[in-house]
Amino acid sequence: MTRDYSRFFPPTPxxxxxxxxxxxxxxxxxxxxxxxQIASDELTATPPVRIVEVHRNALHVIGDxxxxxxxxxxxxxxxxxxxxxxxxxxxxxxxxxxxLLKRRAPGTGRxxxxxxxxxxxxxxVSSCNQDFKVxxxxxxxxxxxEAEIAPVILLTKSDLVSDPRDYVDRAAAIxxxxxxxxxxxxxxxxxxxxxxxxxxxxxxxxxxxSGVGKSTLTNALAGSQSIATQAIREDDAKGRxxxxxxxxxxxxxxxxxLDTPGMRELQLTDAAAGLADLFADLNALADRCRFSDCRHRxxxxxxxxxxxxxxxxxxxxxxxxxxxxxxxxxxxxxxAERRSKDKAFGKMVRSIVKHKNRTKWGAD
Numbered sequence: 584m585t586r587d588y589s590r591f592f593p594p595t596p597x598x599x600x601x602x603x604x605x606x607x608x609x610x611x612x613x614x615x616x617x618x619x620q621i622a623s624d625e626l627t628a629t630p631p632v633r634i635v636e637v638h639r640n641a642l643h644v645i646g647d648x649x650x651x652x653x654x655x656x657x658x659x660x661x662x663x664x665x666x667x668x669x670x671x672x673x674x675x676x677x678x679x680x681x682x683l684l685k686r687r688a689p690g691t692g693r694x695x696x697x698x699x700x701x702x703x704x705x706x707x708v709s710s711c712n713q714d715f716k717v718x719x720x721x722x723x724x725x726x727x728x729e730a731e732i733a734p735v736i737l738l739t740k741s742d743l744v745s746d747p748r749d750y751v752d753r754a755a756a757i758x759x760x761x762x763x764x765x766x767x768x769x770x771x772x773x774x775x776x777x778x779x780x781x782x783x784x785x786x787x788x789x790x791x792x793s794g795v796g797k798s799t800l801t802n803a804l805a806g807s808q809s810i811a812t813q814a815i816r817e818d819d820a821k822g823r824x825x826x827x828x829x830x831x832x833x834x835x836x837x838x839x840x841l842d843t844p845g846m847r848e849l850q851l852t853d854a855a856a857g858l859a860d861l862f863a864d865l866n867a868l869a870d871r872c873r874f875s876d877c878r879h880r881x882x883x884x885x886x887x888x889x890x891x892x893x894x895x896x897x898x899x900x901x902x903x904x905x906x907x908x909x910x911x912x913x914x915x916x917x918x919a920e921r922r923s924k925d926k927a928f929g930k931m932v933r934s935i936v937k938h939k940n941r942t943k944w945g946a947d
Contacts, residue, residue, distance in 0.1 A: 607647040611635075612701065612786045612839055617664050620678050629666035629676065635831040637661045660697035661829040661841065662786060682730045684788070687850035687914045695852055699788055699829060699841055704733045704780045708791035708800065710740040711750045711765075718903050720757055721861060722849045723790055725907065729857030734761050735780065737789075739796040741765040758861060768796035773803040783837030790843055801842045804834045851907060852914035862904050868896070879905075 606613070611633045621631065632646035637660065641652040644665060653672050659665065664678040684698035684705070707723040709715050720736060727734035736754045741747035747765055754763045766772045774781075781787055781804060789797035832840045851858070859866055865887065869877065873884025879901070880888070890896035 607645075609784060610833065610837060611645060612662075612784055613664075614681075614784065616681055617678050621666065625666060629668050631678070632665050632667045633831075634659060634661050634663045634665065637829050658697075660700050661831060662700040662702060664701065682732045684726060684730050684732065684790075685853070686726065686846075686848075687852040698790075698843070701786060702730070702732050702788045702841065703785045704735060704787040706735050706737045706777070706780075706787060706789050706800070708737045708739060708789055708795045708797050709754070710795045711738055711744045711747050712740060714792055714795055715750055715753075717753055717757060719792070719849070720754060721903060721907070722851065724758060724761055725851060725854050725857040725861045726849065727857070728860040729854040733780075736761055736763045737800070738763065738765040739768045739800075742767055760860075768799040768803060770803065773800050774806075777804070778836075781834070781836060781838040781840070785837075786831070786839045786841065788841035788843065790846070792846065793844070798842055801832055801834075801840050804838070804840055805832060806835055850914055851911040854911050855915070858904075858907055858911060865896070865901065865904050 608631065613631070613633075617631065630646050630649060632644040632649050632651075634642050635645050636643035638652075638655070640655060642655055642659065643652050644650075644667065646667065649667065651667075653667075653675075656673065659677055660683075663680065666676040666678065668675045680700045682702050683700050684702060685695050686698060688694045688696040705723070705727045707720060707727070709720060715738075724734050724736075736757075738747065738750055738754060741750070744750070751763055751765060755761075764776055766776050777787075789800055791797055829841060829843050832842060834840055868886045868890055869879065871886035872879070872882070874882055877885050877887075879885055882888075887896065887901065891898050891901060
């Protein structure tokens, strides 16, 4: 059956009232990628809604004529599209995602925490002060690369230093694929400088530590002061958690902006491809080593160590590469082990239930 997707998109606007013809779904980021996953006969029974806010005990969803809260679920996150099944909310289908930001959950557990879904651009925000750390920026970029989201480094508070070029140069050296933008998070500058990424129907996210200006940037794009902000501690540039939940905000021009709480910890898991993209230069060097299992320490014919000795590779970058590779491998192995144990436990429970049922019916 040929699917008719015309109802998902706005009709041709009338010249006298273009605003009234705007599509709610399109304003929420609806795209053909999601439309092609739905049969036309599903629309009435299970209309599409987008998760725009995640609370501890509820998900806020919005669709065409729908604005509701539903029970939370571990497999859904802000930015996800659901086919809302009112009769069985827990069975609402999550549409295939264009992208998914995730990390290993903080603490001693081995769970994966979903950060956001269906993001086109992630702005990695850092300030030109003690908050700036290359290693932290690398983590965020690796996560974005893994999710196939375009990362952009935003350097705020550049007006507070005499010359921000050192910060810009160090940020630009991380990856030739990642643009670096310096700006004042207040006023009109974010709207003009970020316009190329914040187009109608696009969803962007601000990620970074507390106090770097994520909420201020969101307010600047929205042209309001609806999101609370707080000043940092000047002695150590530490910020406080002003934003306490992940929420999508619609801004003038048709873009959606995700403001997130500051992250003190960003442990990598299932991010091997992202690390390979981030450290493509080191991987290219490693391919030239004499031995395929070279550890790049003291083995003969190591192209990586030769690059360090010649000054073509910074030793600190090599150390960060090793650290992230080891962390990602450990976390991914721990996650695989947990999944295996959970699968085995589920199989055992099903076997016990099946045995009890057989015993019960045999006794009858």
